[in-house]
Amino acid sequence: MVESVKESNSSNISNKNIKPIVEYKKVHKSFGDVEVLKGLDLNIFPGEKVALIGPSGSGKTTIIRMLMTLEQPTSGEIIVDGKNLWHMEKNGKLVPASEKHLREVRGDIGMVFQHFNLFPHMTILQNCMTAPVQVQKEDKESAKKRSIEMLEKVGLGDKLDNYPNQLSGGQKQRVAMARALVMRPKIMLFDEVTSALDPELVGEVLEVIRDIAKEGEMAMVLVTHEMDFALEVADRVIFLDDGVIAEEGKPSEVLEESNNERLQQFLYRFRS
């Protein structure tokens, strides 16, 4: 199954000559005795929008958490823009990556979390501009200007001096997206970003993601339960089941035409 999937994977990408920006090579991940990923091979291309779907425990969140360096793979390699993420070369040998190496390689990756994780002791504006100033050593004025622009873009230009706990869940998540975007990542990871929101607030967050996706140049990996949204935004949908890619392809193929039984079962629960 995995082998045939690999072929369809590359056929989905119009230009086979483009180098992937992220490559997972035979990645395994275990938590204690539980193996959540069983040899993942996956390429993500620059600008590509990938939706990861699957039942809980299928390993989809783990995939992006490993890329953000929040979890370490048990074995296998992850290559980001040609550079090995979890290993580095030292005296001609491959050794586990140091914090310095991780910082170098993950600089192009941004992430938005299910529970927002805004910094509660900072205003909305400070939340956005601290990292560009501290991490990327950007000039304070220019970071401020870009942060304000970004917050305006997500519709929160009037909340600059508010603190996170003064915002609704949807507003918090939009700040979190602005905060990640100000860092100008080449790859953005979305970890079930609407799951913690009240149903009536989901729309405003999806709206922002839709806008970001339209701009195009950034690769996006979305772990999501919003099937209609995946259908609309994603270039490719990957269905994970029991630690392996069970089905993948264009959204319409996967979500509407697939005969995979497990996938059908999974989708059934979302279509009332």
Added chain:
Amino acid sequence: MTINWKWDMFFEAFPFILQGLGVTVGLTFACFLFALIFGFVWVFLRRIKFKPVNWLVTWIMEFIRSTPPLIQLFFIYYAWPMVPGIGVSLTSFESAIIGLGIHFSTYIGEVYRSGIEGVDKGQWEASTALNFSTRQKWTKIILPQAIPPTIPMLGNYLIIMFKEVPLASTIGVVGILSLAETYGTDNFRMLESYTIVALIFLALSYPSAILINKLEKKMNRRFDKKAALQDSKGAVV
């Protein structure tokens, strides 16, 4: 038997004993400062993942906490100079700072640790995602959230330390207790002298405790208040 209390002696003793207040309060703050700084050392030593180091540090902390501070003062002042090679002779004031400072630093380290563990795991993850360095994570994200909630607890330790500082009189630090002893024995007026010491401690500890209590309530309300303010303007649901 009537109580032998002489107000004139009381008022004579009072200014004499009060002269020691500067030393007592000064030593309290010096010990507290030492403990505040050294508390961080424990926190970081305990975060070393190398098991033997971790065990050693935990054991040392447990040892310090399980030994009476009085014994530690005696050890540093009287015994430490006798240790060949590393023994150093310290003044009584220095010994008291180090002895009481180290003793209380183990408690203050625990206070810091509780503050740090109180910070949501997501805060670490978000700072990793934004690619902060380890140092920046601590100074910009974690500690600014971890320390404020511990301030009332630290304040309580300040008061506790203030009340333990008279121990230093046993190694010759001349604070209010030592002066009371001097006055008492010289004039056979123990009752007045020690009453004065007790009153001075009460006069300082009790208002401080009330102050810290208020501070704690204010801290607890801090984040909620910002939200409440906003609510009253009707800006946010």
